[in-house]
Amino acid sequence: MKIAILGATGLVGRTMLNLIEGRPWVTGDPVLLSSDRGAGTKLDFNGRSLECREVSANSFQDVDVALFSAGGRTSKTWAPVAAGAGAWVVDNSSAFRMTEGVPLVVPEINGQLVSWPEGNSGGIIANPNCSTIQIAMAVAPLDQAFGVTEAHVTTLQAVSGAGQAAVVELEHQEQGRPANNDGAFDRQIFRNAIPAIGDGLEDGSYEEETKVVRELRKILGRSADLAVSCTATRVPVVTGHSAAVRLVCDKPVDLKQAATVLSRFPGVEIDPDPHGFLTPLEVAGTTTVHVGRLRKDPDNPHALLMWVVADNLLKGAAWNAVQIAELLAGESPQ
Amino acid sequence: MKIAILGATGLVGRTMLNLIEGRPWVTGDPVLLSSDRGAGTKLDFNGRSLECREVSANSFQDVDVALFSAGGRTSKTWAPVAAGAGAWVVDNSSAFRMTEGVPLVVPEINGQLVSWPEGNSGGIIANPNCSTIQIAMAVAPLDQAFGVTEAHVTTLQAVSGAGQAAVVELEHQEQGRPANNDGAFDRQIFRNAIPAIGDGLEDGSYEEETKVVRELRKILGRSADLAVSCTATRVPVVTGHSAAVRLVCDKPVDLKQAATVLSRFPGVEIDPDPHGFLTPLEVAGTTTVHVGRLRKDPDNPHALLMWVVADNLLKGAAWNAVQIAELLAGESPQ
Numbered sequence: 001m002k003i004a005i006l007g008a009t010g011l012v013g014r015t016m017l018n019l020i021e022g023r024p025w026v027t028g029d030p031v032l033l034s035s036d037r038g039a040g041t042k043l044d045f046n047g048r049s050l051e052c053r054e055v056s057a058n059s060f061q062d063v064d065v066a067l068f069s070a071g072g073r074t075s076k077t078w079a080p081v082a083a084g085a086g087a088w089v090v091d092n093s094s095a096f097r098m099t100e101g102v103p104l105v106v107p108e109i110n111g112q113l114v115s116w117p118e119g120n121s122g123g124i125i126a127n128p129n130c131s132t133i134q135i136a137m138a139v140a141p142l143d144q145a146f147g148v149t150e151a152h153v154t155t156l157q158a159v160s161g162a163g164q165a166a167v168v169e170l171e172h173q174e175q176g177r178p179a180n181n182d183g184a185f186d187r188q189i190f191r192n193a194i195p196a197i198g199d200g201l202e203d204g205s206y207e208e209e210t211k212v213v214r215e216l217r218k219i220l221g222r223s224a225d226l227a228v229s230c231t232a233t234r235v236p237v238v239t240g241h242s243a244a245v246r247l248v249c250d251k252p253v254d255l256k257q258a259a260t261v262l263s264r265f266p267g268v269e270i271d272p273d274p275h276g277f278l279t280p281l282e283v284a285g286t287t288t289v290h291v292g293r294l295r296k297d298p299d300n301p302h303a304l305l306m307w308v309v310a311d312n313l314l315k316g317a318a319w320n321a322v323q324i325a326e327l328l329a330g331e332s333p334q
Numbered sequence: 335m336k337i338a339i340l341g342a343t344g345l346v347g348r349t350m351l352n353l354i355e356g357r358p359w360v361t362g363d364p365v366l367l368s369s370d371r372g373a374g375t376k377l378d379f380n381g382r383s384l385e386c387r388e389v390s391a392n393s394f395q396d397v398d399v400a401l402f403s404a405g406g407r408t409s410k411t412w413a414p415v416a417a418g419a420g421a422w423v424v425d426n427s428s429a430f431r432m433t434e435g436v437p438l439v440v441p442e443i444n445g446q447l448v449s450w451p452e453g454n455s456g457g458i459i460a461n462p463n464c465s466t467i468q469i470a471m472a473v474a475p476l477d478q479a480f481g482v483t484e485a486h487v488t489t490l491q492a493v494s495g496a497g498q499a500a501v502v503e504l505e506h507q508e509q510g511r512p513a514n515n516d517g518a519f520d521r522q523i524f525r526n527a528i529p530a531i532g533d534g535l536e537d538g539s540y541e542e543e544t545k546v547v548r549e550l551r552k553i554l555g556r557s558a559d560l561a562v563s564c565t566a567t568r569v570p571v572v573t574g575h576s577a578a579v580r581l582v583c584d585k586p587v588d589l590k591q592a593a594t595v596l597s598r599f600p601g602v603e604i605d606p607d608p609h610g611f612l613t614p615l616e617v618a619g620t621t622t623v624h625v626g627r628l629r630k631d632p633d634n635p636h637a638l639l640m641w642v643v644a645d646n647l648l649k650g651a652a653w654n655a656v657q658i659a660e661l662l663a664g665e666s667p668q
Contacts, residue, residue, distance in 0.1 A: 150633075152486060152580055154488035154565075154578040156490065156527045156567065156569065174508065187613055187615075187616075188613075188615055191570060191571050191572050191615060192571060192613045192614060192615040193490045193569055193571060193576050193613060193614055194613055195576070195578065195611050195613075195626070195627055195641045196609065196611065196627075200608075200609035203629070203632065204608030204609065204627075204628075204629030204630070205608075205629065205632070206609065213632060224633065227631075227632075227633035227634060228632070228633065229580060229631045229632060229633065229634075229637070229639060231488075231578040231580075231627065231639055231641065233490065233576075233578065235490065235527055235569050235570075236525060236569075236570050236571075237525050237526060237527060237570075238525050242527050242529070242567075244488040244529065244565040244567070246486055246563060246565075274537075274538025274539075275530065275534035275538065275540065277529055277530065279521055279522075279526045279527060279528055279529075280526060280527055281521075281522055281525060281526040282521075292529070293529055293530075293538075293565065294538075295537070295538030295539065296538070297561075297563045298537065298539070298547060298561075298562070298563060299484075299558065299561035299562065299563065300561060300563075303563070305563060305565060307529045307565065
């Protein structure tokens with residue numbers, strides 16, 4: 001398949017490019033695209049230097065799969081163009097995630113939604129929010145086993161989830177420079193914790209929290225029968241999101257069974273010791289979702305607590321998108 | 335009142351000493367005590383230099399109130415000695431918090447438990463866990479208004495809660511030195527988050543989590559009818575604990591009323607905007623508990639979410655202890 005990457009110079013775009021190096025289903029050089037100042041940047045691919053070009057109406061000719069990671073506005077403009085040209089867009093922005101008819105895919109959970117229709121007409125597949133992906137990966141097998149009715153989440157999210165500028169801003173603050181409040185954060189993030197990610201919404205939440213609520217339901221194929229609440233916080237971690245999750249289930253929770261279904265779920269690693277866990281620093285660079293601190297709620301036999309960590313740039317973004325592309329490759333008519 | 339401070343050279347002990355400077359109820363110089371290598375250290379008090387001495391059986395003669403912050407083992411040894419000598423011990427360790435007959439006091443909530451009995455016989459009053467104090471301050475007025483039946487908490491705790499050595503260890507790691515895993519943390523804390531505070535307990539929790547569960551109930555005068563769960567995490571913040579709290583109540587929650595009862599509660603400041611909040615960095619150095627992100631649970635009209643921050647060394651430790659001493663001063667027979 002001929003691949004394009006829109007937003008190729010960003011943190012997620014570069015990670016996507018690295019991940020598709022050497023994949024047998026990639027035909028020729030990927031088309032590297034930018035919607036802004038990234039045009040002209042050279043990036044390495046299989047030992048060669050490729051130039052990133054400004055996206056245009058002709059960019060998607062002959063492209064089979066276009067990986068988008070350039071923000072919601074860019075996706076809204078260019079995803080219909082790419083799909084109209086016959087490409088499958090795997091969109092990492094939030095632009096189409098809740099759009100009816102657009103599948104919101106975590107391959108291990110609902111990969112069956114990815115199909116290459118007769119005639120290869122192109123279309124859009126949405127890549128979920130970074131935190132939501134790792135939470136969904138841990139909740140899905142428990143939902144199958146015990147019927148999850150409530151999911152209550154507090155996230156501790158890494159700054160790389162806000163892009164390269166946010167990582168640089170943290171590094172500057174670590175080196176003693178004053179916080180640049182016009183930049184990635186409106187308060188100092190070094191030695192701090194900020195419970196606000198994205199814009200404030202009318203219901204009192206911030207965007208990130210509402211993404212977790214809505215996208216978790218859509219990925220699991222659930223509606224209001226799954227109650228979800230979320231407080232999303234930013235912490236001074238470079239890469240690796242953490243989530244403290246409390247689930248309430250239809251059935252009483254058996255911890256041994258919970259550990260077993262988690263351990264059998266592809267892409268999930270579980271530490272069956274309730275005291276065991278990995279930290280975000282330890283999972284950075286891996287593609288798995290790690291579940292630790294798995295234990296019963298002390299007062300509710302139907303509830304459990306767990307600690308879910310994953311690399312937000314890999315399973316939370318680029319790796320999940322590349323997995324979707326791989327599904328398309330497997331199901332493509334060639 | 336004649337005051338002694340045991341553990342005077344520690345982070346909390348030094349803060350206690352600063353807080354009692356200039357208080358009208360403090361008689362003469364405080365007796366500064368250490369159970370270990372702190373003996374011999376000189377500390378400033380009202381512009382003069384006082385020497386810290388090794389604690390002994392005679393240390394508490396004529397002492398009215400002894401503020402203890404030298405760890406559970408030291409408290410177990412010396413609190414009965416001090417109380418036997420006629421002093422009131424305000425103990426910041428966990429040694430006596432759950433002991434029947436020992437009041438566990440947050441003055442704004444249950445200060446009426448502090449009374450100076452006839453004959454001034456001395457005794458022990460326990461100062462609660464740092465996270466629990468700030469959570470209890472936010473839950474108490476809501477409990478009165480709506481009848482809280484469940485409290486689910488994720489904490490993001492500052493390293494100063496683990497003492498001076500932990501702060502130094504974070505600073506070393508910030509400067510690029512490798513993590514000293516024999517020290518305050520068993521994994522790197524810089525650019526990381528660690529969901530384990532205290533020793534692991536048999537039920538799968540860590541000590542800090544069980545303290546929140548048990549102490550919150552005792553402070554609020556509740557038993558198993560208040561369900562509590564907690565995941566306690568350490569984050570690379572120097573001072574200022576944060577807690578993401580979800581409460582389920584008997585009555586449906588009215589947000590305006592919730593903000594009103596919180597704003598009227600002494601020692602609590604509330605940002606009534608559901609998007610408003612303070613960060614740990616911003617509350618460090620203040621004695622108030624700040625509640626922000628106050629909003630309804632999206633799926634349960636009986637539930638609310640909030641973000642509670644406070645200085646863990648002040649309201650979470652030294653200030654709460656000094657407030658208890660102040661109650662003793664007001665109720666003392668003089």
